[in-house]
Amino acid sequence: MTGQSPVLRLEGIVKTFPGVRALDGVSLSILPGEVHALMGENGAGKSTLMKVLGGIHQPDEGTIYVGEEPVVMSGPLEAKAKGIMFIHQELSLAGELSVAENIYLGELPRKRFGLVDWVDLERKTNDSLSRLKVGFNARTRVGDLSIANQQMVEIARALTVDAKAVIFDEPTASLTDAEKVVLFEVIADLQSQGVGIAYISHRMEEIFRITDRISVLRDGQYRGTVNTSETDEESVTQMMIGRKLDLSRLASHHELGDVALEVRGLCCGDLFEDVSFSVRSGEVVGFYGLVGAGRTEIAETLFGLREPSAGTILLNGEELRIASPADAIARGISLVPEDRKTQGLVLGMNCRDNMTLPQISDLKAGPFVAEGAEVAIFDQYRDKLDIRTPGWKQMVGNLSGGNQQKIVIAKWLSMHPNVLIVDEPTRGIDVGSKSEIHNLIRDLAAHGYAVIVISSEMPEVLHVSDRIVAMYSGRVMRTFTSEEVTEDTLIQAISGLTPGQAA
Amino acid sequence: MAPGTLSTFLKRGAIWGFIVLELIFFTVAGHLLAVGEKTFMDLDNLLLLFKQSAPIGIIAMGMTIVMVNGNIDLSVGATYALSAVVLLDAMTWPIFGGLGDWVIPVACLLALLTGLFLGAINGIIVWKTGVDAFIVTLGAMLGYRGLVFMYNGEQPTSHLNWTLVDFAEAQFLGLHTATWFLLLVTVAMWFLMNRTVHGRNAYAIGDNREAAVNAGIKVGPHMMINFMIIGFLAALSAVVFYAESGSVNPNDGSLYELWVITAVVLGGTKLAGGSGSIIGTFGGVLAIQLLRKGLSHIGADTSTVNLVIGLILIAVLLLDRQLNVKGKGELKT
Helix, strand or coil: CCCCCCCEEEEEEEEEECCEEEEEEEEEEECCCCEEEEECCCCCCHHHHHHHHCCCCCCCEEEEEECCEEECCCCHHHHHHCCEEEECCCCCCCCCCEHHHHHCCCCCCECHHHEECHHHHHHHHHHHHHHHCCCCCCCCEHHHCCHHHHHHHHHHHHHCCCCCEEEEECCCCCCCHHHHHHHHHHHHHHHHCCCEEEEECCCHHHHHHHCCEEEEEECCEEEEEEEHHHCCHHHHHHHHHCCCCCCCCCCCCCCCCCEEEEEEEEEECCCEEEEEEEEECCCEEEEEECCCCCHHHHHHHHCCCCCCCEEEEEECCEEECCCCHHHHHHCCEEEECCCHHHHHCCCCCEHHHHHCHHHCCCCEECCEECHHHHHHHHHHHHHHHCCCCCCCCCEHHHCCHHHHHHHHHHHHHCCCCCEEEEECCCCCCCHHHHHHHHHHHHHHHHCCCEEEEEECCHHHHHHHCCEEEEEECCEEEEEEECCCCCHHHHHHHHCCCCCCCCC | CCCCHHHHHHHHHHHHHHHHHHHHHHHHHHHHHCCCCCCCCCHHHHHHHHHHHHHHHHHHHHHHHHHHCCCCCCCHHHHHHHHHHHHHHHCCCHHHHHHHHHHHHHHHHHHHHHHHHHHHHHHHHHHHHCCCHHHHHHHHHHHHHHHHHHHHCCCCEECCCHHHHHHHHCEECCEEHHHHHHHHHHHHHHHHHHHEHHHHHHHHHHHCHHHHHHCCCCHHHHHHHHHHHHHHHHHHHHHHHHHHHCEECCCCCCCHHHHHHHHHHHCCCCCCCCCCCHHHHHHHHHHHHHHHHHHHHCCCCHHHHHHHHHHHHHHHHHHHHHHHCCCCCCCCC
16 A cells, blocks of 8 residues: 555644634545544544545645645535545435435536536436435435435435545444445445545444554544554554543442333334333443434433323333423433433523523522522532532533533432433543543442433443343344343344344 | 325415315305405406515515525515615606606616615625524614605605506406516526526525535525525515506505515425425415405405414414324424
8 A cells, every 4th residue: 555645635734613722733644545444532523624624624724635736625615626525424414305406415417597407417316326226216305214314315425426535424323234235335336446535433343344544533633543454443442542441340339229110112103112121220221222223212202202102101110101301300200311512401501500490490589589599509519420610600501511411410410310311421522521420320320310321332331331221223122231241242232133032 | 195195295285275265265255245246256356366466476486585595584575665766766867857768667677776786785794794684684674664764754755657557557368467577476486496506505505504515505695696586576576566556655565574474484485494485485475365355355354354364374384383293203392
């Protein structure tokens, strides 16, 4: 591979956003015909780097070379014209438009007078789609497709131009195995044509299967590049987080109590079906599966946000119907939602007000809000959870991700729940805070809470759970105890491979 | 029939079903109440209805593309009035004295340019400042209306040009001039939104702005063009209407923005953008005009008409929500 000149080269790229140095002198080169993995934790700067490459952001310092010549890309179309394609995650689509229009978004083929050349558009699109072996055509409305198929639409964009380099941003996050195979074929195909590929993914097994080299970013800084064949998962992880990852379970020995929450045969439309499990107080149950496996939807059903179509929910042995979140809260079920910034917090409000939000109507002194009681609650949980903030007046939006998450957890703890559901507790949180949150979850279980943890990160699930429920496309595939679980069996279960013993 | 086809059909065809329902209702009610001598479904009556739909209808076509684009324009009523003032007043300006009847195209052109210009102001503010279109055009609505009053105080601006009146009252193939303009604008806008790159990009921007930006679509210029289109159409609507009436009150066209938005929403365009159709809007315009005419046909007064239209608008949106619920698994809000 040496001797070839890179198709794409970055030198000393610096990108700052107000208050953050997102990229700090990153250099990277992508050779023709190689798959180059870009790894790093959330917030390490991968996405920013890719956006710089794709022409969406302009670097503050440093140079991008396409082939031999330095280029300045002022927009996505210019990047595309230079042969750099950026394949976004599935969100970058317009649901009301057709597949063809989405694939050629921004550069629909034209006839005279700015008219769209529909014939040409459809022919070209169907050509690309046939290479992807998908079951929809150019005219399908994107909003009617499944998430996986939407991702395939996004991938089809890579095939529409004579690309020199293609950037894939977590393309497999929502794909099923069958589609992954097709994607890898597409990548191999591009590779054989001498296209350089930048591949972002969190999934180690993919990285080691298809990539040639791995570059690692940490906190906006370039940590080095290694040949995939000469390294292993452990050392890559070490490069990413700066230390060895402790995969062992957090041992905290305490007695398990009675069954706090039991779910029997719960169904909700076509989101999930026949889900049964139980959580005892003092126990942490992890839910693991791919995006779209129905984990979040179960949590939302338990929290009264969705109406189950069948099945029963028992709380402390008593059957009940949860009609609304208010109902769930009153019964002692709390949900720390997936997206804390849009679902869990009011970013423009201060720490104290966010924390007391669910119980503010009870904190009254006459007709007024009892400020003293509010501050008392805030102080109590700030000390308990070690929330680092200058004071209760601080806007939640200004806190770090870890502290924001603690505010959300504190909000629910102050309601004294029996069951705490935590959805993706450490998404977008740095390593240090991550382990703090993990310890906190174990700690809460030790204090007798029944905790459900939903996570897409295997180390996290393995780390905190007493039992793990593996889900695949709306079904519980298997329930593991922490003693019997291995990474292999867990991956098999969430891929729907072995419908082993039912839960 | 595939699942969902029925509800899709209901949603697409709803406005036309509603129009048929109105026709039946007013015909029957007209007979039963034995008001007027004529039946409601009279040909002349329906031709008149088309003609009267034109002022709102022409603007509604522009509002459709602006709303599909994810914006809104509240200033159309004021733009309409100001363009009308320019149209009628320009015909009396001494510099055009020697032109004779050639003053008509000149005045029309000036009025249309006024609309185009006012729309461009809205567009450039929305584009360059990033302020929400609702706020920008709310300000413009007050500001432009202020200009109308500054022009001639509380006095109406009047000028009747009989050549122009003859043109406006002419009927070609049975349809009035105003109706022809409405149809022409409808066809042109349908073409623009479904067949041109600009139209398709407008959908993309309204649907998922970030995706559009990522794809390199220049969002600002598209929005500006759409604001210019609606400004132009508001002016065109004024030209069509005042050619015949010859006198504009400074308060003319107020509440037009609300009628227009009502028609567009009835026609199935989403307030959030990304979805909507010109044909639907055409149906919405006809439905509202039918309702106004029909209610007065059976003897209801203006206040009742407004009440009924308001109730129907809310009922339609409720129905739409019900049809859009994806089943029991839907997330509650």
